Amino acid sequence: DQQVKQNSPSLSVQEGRISILNCDYTNSMFDYFLWYKKYPAEGPTFLISISSIKDKNEDGRFTVFLNKSAKHLSLHIVPSQPGDSAVYFCAASRVYGNTGKLIFGQGTTLQVKP
Amino acid sequence: NAGVTQTPKFQVLKTGQSMTLQCAQDMNHNSMYWYRQDPGMGLRLIYYSASEGTTDKGEVPNGYNVSRLNKREFSLRLESAAPSQTSVYFCASRDPGDRADTQYFGPGTRLTVL
Numbered sequence: 001d002q003q004v005k006q007n008s009p010s011l012s013v014q015e016g017r018i019s020i021l022n023c024d025y026t027n028s029m030f031d032y033f034l035w036y037k038k039y040p041a042e043g044p045t046f047l048i049s050i051s052s053i054k055d056k057n058e059d060g061r062f063t064v065f066l067n068k069s070a071k072h073l074s075l076h077i078v079p080s081q082p083g084d085s086a087v088y089f090c091a092a093s094r095v096y097g098n099t100g101k102l103i104f105g106q107g108t109t110l111q112v113k114p
Numbered sequence: 115n116a117g118v119t120q121t122p123k124f125q126v127l128k129t130g131q132s133m134t135l136q137c138a139q140d141m142n143h144n145s146m147y148w149y150r151q152d153p154g155m156g157l158r159l160i161y162y163s164a165s166e167g168t169t170d171k172g173e174v175p176n177g178y179n180v181s182r183l184n185k186r187e188f189s190l191r192l193e194s195a196a197p198s199q200t201s202v203y204f205c206a207s208r209d210p211g212d213r214a215d216t217q218y219f220g221p222g223t224r225l226t227v228l
Contacts (some may be wrong), residue, residue: 009154032214043118043204043219044157051214089156093215099164100145100208100215101172104156 003027004092006105013112019077021108023090026071030092034102035064035075038087047088048075080112116140118220120205126226127195135190135223137205145208146188147172147217148180150201157204163188195227 005024013019023033031052036044050057050064050073057064063076077084087109091102118139127133139146144165149157159172163182177199179191192199202224206217 004156006156034214034216036219041222043206043221046216046218049214049216099162099170100210100217101147101159101162102157102215102217104149104158106154106156 002106004090004103004105006088006090006108008108009106010109010111013080013110015082015112015114016079019075019080019084019110019112021075021077021088021090021110023073023075023105024071025073025092027092027094028068028071029094032093033064033066033073034091034093035062036089036091036104037084038089038107044089077110080110082112082114085110085112118205118207118218120203120220120223122223123221124224126228127192128228129196131195132191132193133195133225134192135203135205135225136187137189137220138187139205139207139218140186141207141209141218142185143207143218144185144210146182147206147208148178148188148190149204149206150174150199151204151222152201160190160203195225197227199225200227201225 034049035047038044066073087107090105121136147162148160161180163169166185205220
């Protein structure tokens with residue numbers, strides 16, 4: 001049972017335009033949602049997170065929106081740059097129990113064309 | 115600060131051989147994790163260690179064992195490698211004071227089992 005889903009395997013965007021990456025989840029008990037970015041031959045790096053009690057979090061060019069009623073979150077990158085080309089994973093966690101386990105989506109490959 | 119380090123970077127095994135993947139972190143984190151990444155599957159948790167002296171199974175533990183050697187080191191062992199264990203393996207650690215459960219990843223070990 002896939003609790004976190006990224007239904008778009010890939011996305012191609014022109015440099016300077018907005019990139020929107022989507023993620024859906026099924027478990028309403030998740031407390032935090034995180035986005036990670038991964039370049040080839042490197043480990044994932046943390047990008048941005050959002051608490052389940054918020055609906056928006058912004059960090060520079062990156063904004064994450066959370067729609068709890070729809071169990072949906074999205075990552076907006078504005079403006080997109082060629083260096084943003086990478087695989088993006090969304091992940092979810094439950095703070096209860098303090099194990100810190102993350103459940104990841106399948107990933108979306110973003111290509112930003114110059 | 116090296117963060118999370120993993121050795122080796124690459125490994126080729128024959129079916130039935132054994133090996134140990136090493137992971138170390140210098141961030142004084144309590145929790146450590148082992149994931150595998152396969153195409154279209156995202157990152158799946160193999161085992162984790164919430165604190166020194168404890169280990170627990172994740173989503174895909176079969177065929178693996180782990181040892182939390184001390185606070186810094188968390189190793190993953192394949193006792194009898196199978197082609198299905200061909201994957202990229204990532205180790206991660208987490209600061210228990212981080213409410214968002216942000217995990218920090220190593221660069222990965224690319225394992226091929228023939």
